[in-house]
Amino acid sequence: MLKFLLWCLLLVFCWPLALLALVLYPLVWLLLLPFRIVGIAVGGVLELVSAIIFLPARLLRAI
Secondary structure (H helix, E strand, O other): OHHHHHHHHHHHHOHHHHHHHHHHHHHHHHHHHHHHHHHHHHHHHHHHHHHHHHHHHHHHHHO
16 A cells, blocks of 8 residues: 555656656566565475474473
8 A cells, every 4th residue: 555655756756757657667577476486485495495304303302
């Protein structure tokens, strides 16, 4: 909602820039999508490695 209100404010003050932002926003989102997917994958791998490293300690604590 805040992004929309800021865009409306930009539309009032500088409409060509607001229309350019409206066109470029989906393109930038598509360009950044692979980096988000890689970030999710790397985060998952790091969580898995962390779980494997801490598994012996959790097992000893459970005894």
